[in-house]
Amino acid sequence: MKPHPAIPIAGFLAVLAWLAAPATGLRAQDVLHLKTGQTVPCAIEAVTDNIVTFRLPGMAKNAPPRSAKMEAVEFIEFAPLPGEAKVLADPAKAPPETLEKLWTDKSRLLGRPRSNAGALGVLHARALLRGDDPLFWQRAIVICDRVRERDWDEKVRHDARETRVQALIRLERFDEARKEVAALIAETDDPGLTISLDHALARADLRKLIALQAENPRWEEDDFVRPERNRLYHEAVDRFLRPFLFHGTRETEAARGLLDAAEAHAVAGNEAERRAVLADLLAIYPNTEAAAAARGQTDPSQTKTNPTDEAPKN
Amino acid sequence: MKSRLAAIVFCGTPIVSGSGHGLFAQAPAPDAPPVQTPAGLLESARAAFDAADFATAESNFQRFMDDYGQAEETREAVRIHTPLLAVCKIRTEKFGEALEWIARSFEDPKLDPAIADELSFFRGHCLMLQRDLPGAQTAFGEYWADTAHHAARRYEALLLFAHLYLSQDLPETAAEMLADQVPKIRAAQPEAASRGAVLQLHALMASGQLDAALALVRDQYPRLEEMTQPVAFQTMTLSLGSRFLERQRWHDAIVCLQRIWPREKLLSHQLGKKAEIEKLISDRGANPAAQSQVMQLEGILKRVEREIANFEKVENYDSALRFRLATAFQGLERWREAALVLEDMLVTLPPDPVVDSASLATIQCWIQIGRWPRAVAAADRYLEKFADTGKNLPMVLYLRAEALREDLQIAEAQLAYGDLLERYPDDPLAGKAAFMQGFLYLQQDDNEGALFEFDRVRKNYADSGLVEDADYWSGMALAFSKQYEAAREAMRSYLEKYESTGAAAPKYRKEAVFRVAVCAFSLGEYEESIDLFDQFVAAHEGDPLADEANLLLGDALCALGEIDRGIAAYGAIRPDSIRFFEDGWFKTGKALKLTERFDEMRTHFERFASLYPESNRLPEAIYWIGWNDLQAGKPHKAREIYWETLELHGERPDLHSMEDLILALPMAYESDGKAGRGELLRRLEQMRFQADNADRPTLALRCAWGRARLLSLEDPARGRAALLALQPEIDPKRHNPMIAVDCAEALMDAENFNLARALLTEVRKWHPRAIQKDRVFAGLGRLAEEDGDTEKALEYYTRFERETAGSTRLGTVRLAKARLQSESGDTPGARATLEALLEDSAATAPQKAEALLALGETYAASREWKTSLPYFERVYVAYGKFGELNARAYQGRAQALERLGLNAEALEVYEELAARPDLRSFPQTGEARAGIARLESFRRKPAAPAEVAPQPTEAR
Known part of the structure; x- marks a missing residue:
C-alpha cells in the first residue's frame, strides 16, 4: 500500500498537534519528537534522511501509513526491541545470538540521532571478540568500521574505534593496532588501549619464545x-612490567602484568626472577585476582622484599 | 534595601530576623546622616557594615558604644548592634575584643538563634587566634556537638577541632578522631571530608603511624580529583614515600610513589580548584549574610595559594619522583624495573640534573643484569640528550665502552674507549680507558697496539693505579709476539720494581715468575727453566699454573734426556687440568716409546683407555696400544684392544670417542688387505648381533653404522642400504649426530625426504654445536628446495654461511644459494653470493668456474652484455678443463659480443669454441657453427700488404 503522500508542514503539524499525546508513564512505541516540542507516539515503518513513515496508534491495519518530512522532526525516540532492555542491563551476559539479532534489526537506524544502533553494534562486536574464532574477530572489525563511520554519537564512535583496536590485537595485526592506538591516545589521556596493545605484543613474544625454546x-x-x-624473553618481560611501573594504580592490569612476567620467567627457567x-x-x-592466582607459587621468604618486614612497622 | 536597624532606631520597632542570615541580612544603606549623632554613627556604621567596610563599621560602632552605650535610650540599639560590633572586631582581626563583644552578645536572652549560631562558631575562631587552644577546641567541640548548628559550619568546626589537636602536639589524638569522623561526614560533606583526609594524613605521619598513613593514601587516591587540596595530600604522600625509602620499606614506598600525579597534572588541577574557590568568594563576597562562608573560603584559599606557591618552587619534581621510584626498585634489587623507570625518564623528561644522574643509573642497572645492548642504547640516548653538558659524560662514555666490550663488539668498544680518551684525557677514567684499549688490542692479537697503549698508561696516567697492570701486560704482549728475551726482561723488571716497594706483593707475582720460566724454556735455556719451574711448582702446589709448569718442566727434562724426571713431572699434573693432563699423559707415552719401554707404554695407554674413555684422545691411545702390539708382532692383540674398549664403553651414547674408535678400526685390519676388511665386517656384525641380544641398542647401532661406513667404501649402494636400515634405531637426541647425519644423507639419496628432514631437524635441535652442523644445514636447505620452499632453503643456506663458514661444502652451498636467489629475482643477492665464493680461497676450481659462469649469465640476463664478457672469458681461460662450463662460457661470451654488435669478435669466439675437440659433444658447439655461418660476413679480412711502386728494370 502506498504511503499517504506527505502533507504540507503546517497541516501536518496541526494533525500531529491533535494527535500528540500527553506524556504518560509507560511507553511501548516509537515517539516522534517534533521541533515544536510536541511528541507523537507511533510505530515507525521507515525512515530516511528526508522522510519518516509511521503508523499511528489505532490506525486500521489496511489504512495507509502516514509520512512526514524529517525537517520537522527534532529526533526520534525508538522503542526498544524485544530483549533489548535486558541486554542493555547486562551486556556481558547477553547471548551472542541475541546481540547479533538486535544489531541486525537495528543497524538500519545507524546514524539516526538518538538511535542506539551504534552502541548495540559495539556490544555485538565485543561479544564477538570474546569468542575464539578469528572469523568472528574479522566480523567485529567490519561492524566497528560501520559504527565509527556513521554513528551520531562521538562517544559511541570512540568506543567502536577502541573495540576495533582490540580486534586487531586479537588478530595480531599489531602494526595497524599500533597506528590506531597512537591516534586514539592523541585524543584521550586513557592509557588503557596502550596497555592492551603492549600486553598482546608481550603475549605474542612469549608464545614465540615458548616455540623457539621447544x-x-x-x-x-x-x-x-x-x-x-x-630478545623475545626480555622484551616480553619488559612489556608485561610496564603497567606496574607506569600505571601502577590500574591494579587489575598491573597485577596481571606481574603474573604474566612471572610466567615468562618460568618459561625462561629464571626461578629467582619469577x-x-x-x-x-x-x-x-x-x-587482585592475579594475586589470588599467584598465591602458593612462591615462598616470599626466599626473595628480597622489605628487609624490615619483620621489624615493628612504625 | 533600607536598613532594618535604621528603621528600628528611628521607629523603635524591634528587629526581626530576616531570611535566616541573621546579622548579615542585607539592607539598603540610607542617605548618611551627620556622623556624630548616635543615629548618625549607627547609620554610617551600618552602611559601612553593609558595604563590608568592617574597619569603618567597627570604628563607628565602637564610638557609638563608647559614647552612647551607657544611656538608657540606647539600650535597645546597644543590644541590637552588639553582635554586629563583635563581627566587625572579628573581621578587623581584633580577636580579643571580639571575644568580649561575643560574650556580651550572648548576655542577650533575645539574641537571634542564627546570630548566636554564628557567634558561637566565631568564638572558637577568636579563641584559636588568641592562642587559647584548649578554649578554642572546647568551643568548636561544643559547636559540632549541637546538631542544630549550621551544617556547613559544623563541619568546619569539626576540622578545626581536629586541627587544634595538631596545634597542641597531639597528632595521635587528631588522627584517631579524624579516622572516626571523616568517613561519617563524607556522604554529606565530601569537600570537608577531603580536607579532613589531608589533616588525617598529616596527623598520621606526625604521629609516626606510617602503616595507617599508607592505608589512607590507598583509600583516598581514587578521590584525588575531588580534593580541594590535592597538592597538600600529594606532597605528603611523596614525603611518606621518602620515609618508607629511608626505612627500606621498598614495597610500601612503591605504593606511595605510584599514587602521585605528575607535576603538570597536579598543578593544573590545583589551579582549577583555586579558581573555583575564588569564584565562590567573588560571588558571595558582596553579601554580608555570607561573610562567614567567605571567611572560611578565604582561609582555604590562603592555604591553597601557599601550597601552590611552595609547590611551584620545587625543582625537578617529576624527575625526583621517578628517581625515588627507581630507588625503591634498586633497593629490592629489581634492576630491570629500576632501569625501565629510569630509562623512561631519559626519554620523556627534559634534561635536568636529576635526569642526568638517573641516566647514569639506568646504564648501571642494565649492566648489572648483563643487558649490554640496552646499556649501550641508554648511553647513546644520554649522549644525544645531554651532548657535552652532561655532568656524568665521562662515566657514561666509559660504561658504554664496557658494555660494548662485554657484548663482544670489540672494535666498537675500542672506538668507544678512544672517544673517552680524546674528549676527556684528564678525567680519572681516562687511565682505565687507555688500559682497556691496550687489553682489547691484546685480545685481537695486535701486540704492538697493546704495547703502545700500555706505554701511554705509564706515561700519561701514572696516578691511575693501573701502571702495574700496564707493566705486567706489556711483558705478556712481548711474550705473545715471541720476543722472549724482551718479555723475560720485562717480567724481571716488573718483579723487581714492585717487590722493592715494600708494599703488598706484586699483583701478578705468580704469573710473572711463571712467565720468566716460560721465556727461558722458549729460548731453549732448559736448565734454567727447569730450576725455575721446580721452584714454581714447589711454591704453588695445587695451582692451575703449576699444571702447565709441570708440563713444560717435563718437556725441558726430556729435552735434556732426563726421561724419568720428565715423566715424573708429567705425572704430577692434576687430572682437573684436562688439556695439560692429557698432553702430559701422551708425552709420557712418547717418552716411553722413545726409550723403548714398550710394555710400560702399553700399560700406560691401557690405563688411559680404561680411566678416560670419554676423552677425545681415546682413539689415539688405542692407536698406540695397537702400535705397541704390532711392534711386538701381535696384530691380533692390537685389534682386540679396540674390541675390548668398544665392549666396555660402547653402550654409552655420550662417549662420542666410540664413533672415532670405530672409524679407526680399519687401520688395525689394513695389513690383511681384503681379508682383513672382511674380518672387520664380520666382527662388527657379530658385535652388533650380540649387543642386540643383550639389549645394548647404542652399541648395536654403532656397530651397524660402522659396518655401513665400511661397506660404503667398496659398494656405495650396499653402504647406503645399510645406513637406511639404521633409521628406526637412531635417537637423535642421545646418539652421536654423526650417525644421524650419515643416515639422513642416505635417506636423501634414496629420496625419502620426510624421514631425512625429521632426522636433520632433530640433530640441529639437540646438537646446535655439532661438528656436522654444516651437513645439517646443507641437507635441510636441499630438502627445502625439494619442497619448493625457496624461502626456507635460503634461510638454511644463509645459516650455513653464517655458522659454518669454514666448511668444505661452503662453495656448493653458495652455488645453490645463488641459484635460488637468481630464481627468486634477487639478482644483487645472487651476485654477492657468487662474488663471495670467488673470494673464498677454500673454494674449489670447479666451484669457481661455475660461479664465474653464473655471474656472467646473471649479467647477460639483465642485458649487461659488456659486464658479462670478462666473466665468461675467465671460465675458459682459467678453468679450461671443465667441459660443459667452458662450452657455455664460450657461447655466453659470443652471444654477448653479438648483442654488443661486435660481430667480428663474436665470430672469433664461436670459432674458438668450434675448434675445441674436447667440447665437440656439447650442443653449444653445434650452435657455434651456426653462429659462424651467420657471422661469416663479418670475418676480419687480413690486412692487404702495402703497395710498392714497380721499380724500373735494366735493359738487357
Whole structure:
C-alpha cells in the first residue's frame, strides 16, 4: 500500500498537534519528537534522511501509513526491541545470538540521532571478540568500521574505534593496532588501549619464545639462536612490567602484568626472577585476582622484599 | 534595601530576623546622616557594615558604644548592634575584643538563634587566634556537638577541632578522631571530608603511624580529583614515600610513589580548584549574610595559594619522583624495573640534573643484569640528550665502552674507549680507558697496539693505579709476539720494581715468575727453566699454573734426556687440568716409546683407555696400544684392544670417542688387505648381533653404522642400504649426530625426504654445536628446495654461511644459494653470493668456474652484455678443463659480443669454441657453427700488404 503522500508542514503539524499525546508513564512505541516540542507516539515503518513513515496508534491495519518530512522532526525516540532492555542491563551476559539479532534489526537506524544502533553494534562486536574464532574477530572489525563511520554519537564512535583496536590485537595485526592506538591516545589521556596493545605484543613474544625454546632445547649452546631467544624473553618481560611501573594504580592490569612476567620467567627457567615478581605482586596488589592466582607459587621468604618486614612497622 | 536597624532606631520597632542570615541580612544603606549623632554613627556604621567596610563599621560602632552605650535610650540599639560590633572586631582581626563583644552578645536572652549560631562558631575562631587552644577546641567541640548548628559550619568546626589537636602536639589524638569522623561526614560533606583526609594524613605521619598513613593514601587516591587540596595530600604522600625509602620499606614506598600525579597534572588541577574557590568568594563576597562562608573560603584559599606557591618552587619534581621510584626498585634489587623507570625518564623528561644522574643509573642497572645492548642504547640516548653538558659524560662514555666490550663488539668498544680518551684525557677514567684499549688490542692479537697503549698508561696516567697492570701486560704482549728475551726482561723488571716497594706483593707475582720460566724454556735455556719451574711448582702446589709448569718442566727434562724426571713431572699434573693432563699423559707415552719401554707404554695407554674413555684422545691411545702390539708382532692383540674398549664403553651414547674408535678400526685390519676388511665386517656384525641380544641398542647401532661406513667404501649402494636400515634405531637426541647425519644423507639419496628432514631437524635441535652442523644445514636447505620452499632453503643456506663458514661444502652451498636467489629475482643477492665464493680461497676450481659462469649469465640476463664478457672469458681461460662450463662460457661470451654488435669478435669466439675437440659433444658447439655461418660476413679480412711502386728494370 502506498504511503499517504506527505502533507504540507503546517497541516501536518496541526494533525500531529491533535494527535500528540500527553506524556504518560509507560511507553511501548516509537515517539516522534517534533521541533515544536510536541511528541507523537507511533510505530515507525521507515525512515530516511528526508522522510519518516509511521503508523499511528489505532490506525486500521489496511489504512495507509502516514509520512512526514524529517525537517520537522527534532529526533526520534525508538522503542526498544524485544530483549533489548535486558541486554542493555547486562551486556556481558547477553547471548551472542541475541546481540547479533538486535544489531541486525537495528543497524538500519545507524546514524539516526538518538538511535542506539551504534552502541548495540559495539556490544555485538565485543561479544564477538570474546569468542575464539578469528572469523568472528574479522566480523567485529567490519561492524566497528560501520559504527565509527556513521554513528551520531562521538562517544559511541570512540568506543567502536577502541573495540576495533582490540580486534586487531586479537588478530595480531599489531602494526595497524599500533597506528590506531597512537591516534586514539592523541585524543584521550586513557592509557588503557596502550596497555592492551603492549600486553598482546608481550603475549605474542612469549608464545614465540615458548616455540623457539621447544624447537631449540639447547639454545644456550647455539650462538645464533641465543640472541633471538634472549630478545623475545626480555622484551616480553619488559612489556608485561610496564603497567606496574607506569600505571601502577590500574591494579587489575598491573597485577596481571606481574603474573604474566612471572610466567615468562618460568618459561625462561629464571626461578629467582619469577619469585621476585610474584613477591612484588603479593605485596603490592594483594587483593587482585592475579594475586589470588599467584598465591602458593612462591615462598616470599626466599626473595628480597622489605628487609624490615619483620621489624615493628612504625 | 533600607536598613532594618535604621528603621528600628528611628521607629523603635524591634528587629526581626530576616531570611535566616541573621546579622548579615542585607539592607539598603540610607542617605548618611551627620556622623556624630548616635543615629548618625549607627547609620554610617551600618552602611559601612553593609558595604563590608568592617574597619569603618567597627570604628563607628565602637564610638557609638563608647559614647552612647551607657544611656538608657540606647539600650535597645546597644543590644541590637552588639553582635554586629563583635563581627566587625572579628573581621578587623581584633580577636580579643571580639571575644568580649561575643560574650556580651550572648548576655542577650533575645539574641537571634542564627546570630548566636554564628557567634558561637566565631568564638572558637577568636579563641584559636588568641592562642587559647584548649578554649578554642572546647568551643568548636561544643559547636559540632549541637546538631542544630549550621551544617556547613559544623563541619568546619569539626576540622578545626581536629586541627587544634595538631596545634597542641597531639597528632595521635587528631588522627584517631579524624579516622572516626571523616568517613561519617563524607556522604554529606565530601569537600570537608577531603580536607579532613589531608589533616588525617598529616596527623598520621606526625604521629609516626606510617602503616595507617599508607592505608589512607590507598583509600583516598581514587578521590584525588575531588580534593580541594590535592597538592597538600600529594606532597605528603611523596614525603611518606621518602620515609618508607629511608626505612627500606621498598614495597610500601612503591605504593606511595605510584599514587602521585605528575607535576603538570597536579598543578593544573590545583589551579582549577583555586579558581573555583575564588569564584565562590567573588560571588558571595558582596553579601554580608555570607561573610562567614567567605571567611572560611578565604582561609582555604590562603592555604591553597601557599601550597601552590611552595609547590611551584620545587625543582625537578617529576624527575625526583621517578628517581625515588627507581630507588625503591634498586633497593629490592629489581634492576630491570629500576632501569625501565629510569630509562623512561631519559626519554620523556627534559634534561635536568636529576635526569642526568638517573641516566647514569639506568646504564648501571642494565649492566648489572648483563643487558649490554640496552646499556649501550641508554648511553647513546644520554649522549644525544645531554651532548657535552652532561655532568656524568665521562662515566657514561666509559660504561658504554664496557658494555660494548662485554657484548663482544670489540672494535666498537675500542672506538668507544678512544672517544673517552680524546674528549676527556684528564678525567680519572681516562687511565682505565687507555688500559682497556691496550687489553682489547691484546685480545685481537695486535701486540704492538697493546704495547703502545700500555706505554701511554705509564706515561700519561701514572696516578691511575693501573701502571702495574700496564707493566705486567706489556711483558705478556712481548711474550705473545715471541720476543722472549724482551718479555723475560720485562717480567724481571716488573718483579723487581714492585717487590722493592715494600708494599703488598706484586699483583701478578705468580704469573710473572711463571712467565720468566716460560721465556727461558722458549729460548731453549732448559736448565734454567727447569730450576725455575721446580721452584714454581714447589711454591704453588695445587695451582692451575703449576699444571702447565709441570708440563713444560717435563718437556725441558726430556729435552735434556732426563726421561724419568720428565715423566715424573708429567705425572704430577692434576687430572682437573684436562688439556695439560692429557698432553702430559701422551708425552709420557712418547717418552716411553722413545726409550723403548714398550710394555710400560702399553700399560700406560691401557690405563688411559680404561680411566678416560670419554676423552677425545681415546682413539689415539688405542692407536698406540695397537702400535705397541704390532711392534711386538701381535696384530691380533692390537685389534682386540679396540674390541675390548668398544665392549666396555660402547653402550654409552655420550662417549662420542666410540664413533672415532670405530672409524679407526680399519687401520688395525689394513695389513690383511681384503681379508682383513672382511674380518672387520664380520666382527662388527657379530658385535652388533650380540649387543642386540643383550639389549645394548647404542652399541648395536654403532656397530651397524660402522659396518655401513665400511661397506660404503667398496659398494656405495650396499653402504647406503645399510645406513637406511639404521633409521628406526637412531635417537637423535642421545646418539652421536654423526650417525644421524650419515643416515639422513642416505635417506636423501634414496629420496625419502620426510624421514631425512625429521632426522636433520632433530640433530640441529639437540646438537646446535655439532661438528656436522654444516651437513645439517646443507641437507635441510636441499630438502627445502625439494619442497619448493625457496624461502626456507635460503634461510638454511644463509645459516650455513653464517655458522659454518669454514666448511668444505661452503662453495656448493653458495652455488645453490645463488641459484635460488637468481630464481627468486634477487639478482644483487645472487651476485654477492657468487662474488663471495670467488673470494673464498677454500673454494674449489670447479666451484669457481661455475660461479664465474653464473655471474656472467646473471649479467647477460639483465642485458649487461659488456659486464658479462670478462666473466665468461675467465671460465675458459682459467678453468679450461671443465667441459660443459667452458662450452657455455664460450657461447655466453659470443652471444654477448653479438648483442654488443661486435660481430667480428663474436665470430672469433664461436670459432674458438668450434675448434675445441674436447667440447665437440656439447650442443653449444653445434650452435657455434651456426653462429659462424651467420657471422661469416663479418670475418676480419687480413690486412692487404702495402703497395710498392714497380721499380724500373735494366735493359738487357
